[in-house]
């Protein structure tokens with residue numbers, strides 16, 4: 001006989017307290033304190049021009065991160081939004097260009113394109129919840145300059161197909177790895193497939209300094225331009241006051257620099273990355289293995305299980321069952337949630353991106369949508385249902401967070417709850 005559901009007054013399947021997903025399941029401790037205190041004791045908090053006896057914490061972090069990712073260069077910045085804008089500028093995106101981006105991603109991936117003065121074109125996702133390569137190819141026009149491909153919710157996009165499409169159409173490829181730091185695809189680290197890979201170290205990320213970001217690239221010229229743009233475009237050069245060494249080196253940039261305090265926290269956090277990934281991967285596998293073969297319950301397709309960072313287990317159910325399934329799981333003590341509800345605003349889903357759909361801009365003349373350099377008509381087709389496959393796909397999803405510190409008992413109880421609720425609700 002099946003046990004009474006907790007939502008109907010029965011006993012909870014999961015009796016242990018929920019562990020917060022971020023920061024890295026509360027992994028901020030002594031090493032972060034030690035690193036920060038070291039910087040404070042030096043009394044030098046700026047990453048550039050520091051006393052020679054102290055190697056910059058930011059530079060140390062950049063070197064370690066580049067090595068781990070298998071990339072020639074890394075530039076630390078103050079957020080992933082900054083990283084994305086810098087990457088777009090570095091590869092030459094600007095007025096008149098279209099950039100294709102996932103319809104399921106945090107809105108920043110799209111906002112960065114507008115900030116870089118280009119036109120976002122919103123692309124469907126498929127059952128991987130990442131960019132649908134078929135729709136990507138359909139959305140390419142003579143104005144398309146680049147693609148921002150988002151490894152959403154921790155898992156790798158179909159990089160074989162996306163890289164091939166970008167090559168075929170001569171498009172720049174920028175990877176948004178904000179939610180998938182440490183993930184890989186067929187053994188190659190995410191962020192190294194395209195021209196520039198962008199990372200976030202904001203609070204709700206696998207490793208964090210509260211705020212922070214990074215760009216990685218193998219291309220010397222893109223690295224130069226990233227460096228230039230992130231530091232007002234003039235300061236960093238070997239001879240700051242020298243003539244332009246090549247066309248396109250000198251231009252006005254912004255200040256997206258990372259401070260030594262952030263660099264110190266990131267060095268400590270970087271040291272935790274493998275353990276966090278290992279914890280999430282072990283826990284997710286243990287849960288997923290126990291909930292196979294249940295009627296009405298499927299899973300998000302993962303393009304490469306070994307490369308998934310495993311931050312979430314996303315289950316696929318009939319859309320009419322998503323809400324009752326998630327609510328019953330919550331009552332059992334599992335932190336589960338539906339993904340798409342038309343009536344519930346969520347900045348991760350294009351249909352709620354009012355600022356894009358209504359082409360909102362900070363000043364009245366409407367740049368970049370009204371830019372005379374832009375000859376396309378993509379913004380004329382913006383609407384809250386412009387990517388129906390995406391919203392349909394997301395309406396099937398119920399996600400369970402996988403903090404790295406789940407014990408094997410926690411995992412078994414989560415699996416038990418899923419089985420119990422699925423049997424009664426699906």
Ligand SMILES: Cc1ncc(COP(=O)(O)O)c(C=O)c1O
Nearest residue numbers: 079080081106108109178200202
């Ligand atoms: C997929 C994705 N891209 C970009 C960002 C923006 O990152 P940041 O907050 O570091 O600018 C986020 C952060 O939430 C994200 O999830």
